[in-house]
Amino acid sequence: xxxxxxxxxxxxxxxxxxxxxxxxxxxxxxxxxxxxxxxxxxxxxxxxxxxxxxxxxxxxxxxxxxxxxxxxxxxxxxxxxxxxxxxxxxxxxxxxxxxxxxxxxxxxxxxxxxxxxxxxxxxxxxxxxxxxxxxxxxxxxxxxxxxxxxxxxxxxxxxxxxxxxxxxxxxxxxxxxxxxxxxxxxxxxxxxxxxxxxxxxxxxxxxxxxxxxxxxxxxxxxxxxxxxxxxxxxxxxxxxxxxxxxxxxxxxxxxxxxxxxxxxxxxxxxxxxxxxxxxxxxxxxxxxxxxxxxxxxxxxxxxxxxxxxxxxxxxxxxxxxxxxxxxxxxxxxxxxxxxxxxxxxxxxxxxxxxxxxxxxxxxxxxxxxxxxxxxxxxxxxxxxxxxxxxxxxxxxxxxxxxxxxxxxxxxxxxxxxxxxxxxxxxxxxxxxxxxxxxxxxxxxxxxxxxxxxxxxxxxxxxxxxxxxxxxxxxxxxxxxxxxxxxxxxxxxxxxxxxxxxxxxxxxxxxxxxxxxxxxxxxxxxxxxxxxxxxxxxxxxxxxxxxxxxxxxxxxxxxxxxxxxxxxxxxxxxxxxxxxxxxxxxxxxxxxxxxxxxxxxxxxxxxxxxxxxxxxxxxx
Ligand SMILES: Nc1nc2c(ncn2[C@@H]2O[C@H](COP(=O)(O)OP(=O)(O)OP(=O)(O)O)[C@@H](O)[C@H]2O)c(=O)[nH]1
Numbered sequence: 001x002x003x004x005x006x007x008x009x010x011x012x013x014x015x016x017x018x019x020x021x022x023x024x025x026x027x028x029x030x031x032x033x034x035x036x037x038x039x040x041x042x043x044x045x046x047x048x049x050x051x052x053x054x055x056x057x058x059x060x061x062x063x064x065x066x067x068x069x070x071x072x073x074x075x076x077x078x079x080x081x082x083x084x085x086x087x088x089x090x091x092x093x094x095x096x097x098x099x100x101x102x103x104x105x106x107x108x109x110x111x112x113x114x115x116x117x118x119x120x121x122x123x124x125x126x127x128x129x130x131x132x133x134x135x136x137x138x139x140x141x142x143x144x145x146x147x148x149x150x151x152x153x154x155x156x157x158x159x160x161x162x163x164x165x166x167x168x169x170x171x172x173x174x175x176x177x178x179x180x181x182x183x184x185x186x187x188x189x190x191x192x193x194x195x196x197x198x199x200x201x202x203x204x205x206x207x208x209x210x211x212x213x214x215x216x217x218x219x220x221x222x223x224x225x226x227x228x229x230x231x232x233x234x235x236x237x238x239x240x241x242x243x244x245x246x247x248x249x250x251x252x253x254x255x256x257x258x259x260x261x262x263x264x265x266x267x268x269x270x271x272x273x274x275x276x277x278x279x280x281x282x283x284x285x286x287x288x289x290x291x292x293x294x295x296x297x298x299x300x301x302x303x304x305x306x307x308x309x310x311x312x313x314x315x316x317x318x319x320x321x322x323x324x325x326x327x328x329x330x331x332x333x334x335x336x337x338x339x340x341x342x343x344x345x346x347x348x349x350x351x352x353x354x355x356x357x358x359x360x361x362x363x364x365x366x367x368x369x370x371x372x373x374x375x376x377x378x379x380x381x382x383x384x385x386x387x388x389x390x391x392x393x394x395x396x397x398x399x400x401x402x403x404x405x406x407x408x409x410x411x412x413x414x415x416x417x418x419x420x421x422x423x424x425x426x427x428x429x430x431x432x433x434x435x436x437x438x439x440x441x442x443x444x445x446x447x448x449x450x451x452x453x454x455x456x457x458x459x460x461x462x463x464x465x466x467x468x469x470x471x472x473x474x475x476x477x478x479x480x481x482x483x484x485x486x487x488x489x490x491x492x493x494x495x496x497x498x499x500x501x502x503x504x505x506x507x508x509x510x511x512x513x514x515x516x517x518x519x520x521x522x523x524x525x526x527x528x529x530x531x532x533x534x535x536x537x538x539x540x541x542x543x544x545x546x547x548x549x550x551x552x553x554x555x556x557x558x559x560x561x562x563x564x565x566x567x568x569x570x571x572x573x574x575x576x577x578x579x580x581x582x583x584x585x586x587x588x589x590x591x592x593x594x595x596x597x598x599x600x601x602x603x604x605x606x607x608x609x610x611x612x613x614x615x616x617x618x619x
Contacts, residue, residue: 308356
C-alpha cells in the first residue's frame with residue numbers, strides 16, 4: 001500500500017495537481033479508474049466501475065455531477081536508475097455546461113489538464129468549451145486520445161484535429177485506452193514531466209480555495225480545498241472570506257481514495273476540511289479559507305454567488321405530499337448551494353414550490369432525485385428564464401415567474417442570452433442554421449475543424465433553448481452534433497405574457513412569456529391541446545389565449561346538453577319553460593363558481609408535453 005501519499009506537508013516540488021477535461025462519455029471516469037488502480041490506491045478486488053462517481057444517479061446516467069478529488073502516489077524512475085516519489089492530485093471535474101462555475105473553480109486548483117478525446121469521435125463542443133476555460137486559467141494541456149482499443153478508432157485523423165486546435169504536433173498527442181489500461185502509465189509520467197509544480201508562499205497567512213463542498217449525513221459538510229499559501233491545521237479557527245463566518249477545523253485530511261485525517265495541508269496540497277457546519281451554503285465553492293487570527297487580507301479570486309438561470313414550479317401530484325416535498329428540498333439544498341426554492345400556490349396545481357436551477361440538466365437531476373430518493377410524484381411547470389423589465393415610470397422588476405409579469409406598460413424588456421458552440425459534420429450545416437434561426441439565433445461565425453466537421457457559433461436567447469433545443473438538434477443531425485453554451489448577458493426583446501383562460505379565468509400554470517412573434521402559435525397550441533384533454537362539461541367551455549385583454553386564440557369545448565325535456569311529453573308549455581329555466585340556473589351556478597371541472601391529469605398532460613421532455617425521462 002502507498003505510504004508516500006499519506007504523509008503530510010509534501011514538498012510542493014513533488015506535487016502535481018491536474019484534472020481531466022473531456023466531452024461527456026469520452027471516458028474520463030474510466031481513465032480515472034485506471035489511474036486509481038495503476039497507482040495502487042485501490043486494490044484490484046475493491047475496484048468498481050467509476051469509483052469516483054459516488055452518487056447513484058451519477059453512476060446510472062454515467063455522468064459526473066460533483067467534482068471529486070483523489071491523491072495518487074507515483075514513482076518515476078530516472079535514466080540513472082534512481083527513483084523519485086511524487087504526489088498527484090487528480091481533480092475530477094463535472095463536464096456539463098450547467099456546472100461551468102464548478103468546472104472553472106476545479107481548474108483553478110490545478111496547474112495542468114489532460115485533454116481527453118474519444119479516438120472514434122474527435123473533438124466535441126464540450127471538449128472545446130472546457131479547453132478554452134483551461135487555457136484562460138493558463139493550465140498546461142496534455143492532449144490525449146482515448147479508446148484506441150475500439151475498432152472504429154481513427155487516432156491519426158483526430159490527432160491531426162487536436163494538433164490543429166491547440167497548436168501542437170500530431171505526434172505529441174498521447175494514445176491511451178482507459179478500458180485496457182494501455183498508455184496510462186506513460187500518461188502519468190508525462191503529467192509529472194510537463195505539468196509545473198505548484199508554487200506558493202509557505203510562510204504567508206493561509207489561503208485555500210474551496211473547489212467543492214458536499215454534505216455528508218454523518219460528518220456534515222466536507223469541504224474540498226487546494227492550499228495556495230501557508231497551511232491549514234486541525235483545531236485552528238478559520239474564516240470564510242466571502243461570508244465572514246468563522247469555524248473551527250474539526251478535521252483536515254486527504255482523499256486516497258477514502259478520506260484520511262492528516263496533520264494538515266500545506267502549499268499546493270489538495271484535501272478536505274470538516275468544520276461541523278451543516279449546510280453547503282456556509283462553505284461555498286469559489287470562496288477562500290484563511291485563518292481567523294492573522295489571516296490573509298486578500299481573497300484568492302473573485303467569488304461568485306451561484307445564480308439560478310432557469311425556474312420551474314414543482315408540485316406534488318398528491319397534495320398531502322407537500323410537507324414531504326418541502327423537507328426533501330431542504331435536504332437537497334444542504335448539498336446543493338445552487339438550488340433555490342420558495343413556496344408558491346397555483347389555482348390549477350395547488351401548493352408547491354418555485355425552484356431555481358443552474359440549467360436544464362440541473363433541473364432534471366433535482367427532479368429525478370426528489371422522485372427517486374424521497375419517493376415523490378411531481379408535476380413541473382414549463383421552465384422559464386429570468387427577465388428584467390423596466391417600466392415606463394422607471395421601476396425595475398425581475399420576473400422569475402410568468403405570473404409576476406407586470407400588468408402596466410413596460411418600457412424595456414431584457415432576456416438572458418447564451419453564446420453557443422455547435423460542432424457537427426458539415427452536411428448538417430443547413431439544417432442547424434434553420435433550427436437556430438427559428439429560435440431567434442444570430443450566427444457569430446463558422447470554422448472548419450477538418451474537411452468534414454464544422455464549428456458554428458451562435459448567440460441565442462436562453463428561453464429558446466430551455467425547451468427542446470437539444471433534442472431538436474440531435475434529431476436533425478442524427479445525433480452527430482454536440483453543443484455547449486455559456487451565458488452571455490442579456491438583450492432587449494419584444495416579449496409578451498400569454499395567458500390561457502378557461503371560461504374567462506386565467507389558469508396560472510399555463511401562462512408563459514414568449515416573443516411577440518411566437519405568441520399566436522403558443523396560444524393556439526395550448527388551446528388546441530386543452531380542448532383535447534378537458535372532458536366535455538354540462539355547459540360550453542371557451543378556452544382562450546390572451547395577451548392582456550386581447551384574445552389571440554379561441555377554442556370551444558361543446559356542452560353536453562342534458563335533455564331535461566325528455567320525460568315531458570306534450571302538455572304544458574309552462575312546465576317545459578320551468579324545467580329549462582331550472583337547467584339554466586344550474587349552469588349559471590357552475591359558471592359563477594367559475595371553475596371548470598378539469599381533472600388534474602389534464603393539467604399534467606398539457607404541461608408535460610411542453611416541459612421539454614423532462615417527463616419522458618421520468619422514473
Ligand atoms: N472501448 C473503450 N470504451 C471505453 C474506454 N473508456 C471508456 N469507455 C466507455 O465509454 C463510456 C463512457 O465512459 P465514462 O468513463 O463513463 O465517460 P465520462 O467521460 O466519465 O463520462 P462523464 O462522466 O459523463 O463525463 C463507458 O461506456 C465506458 O465503458 C476505452 O478506453 N475503450
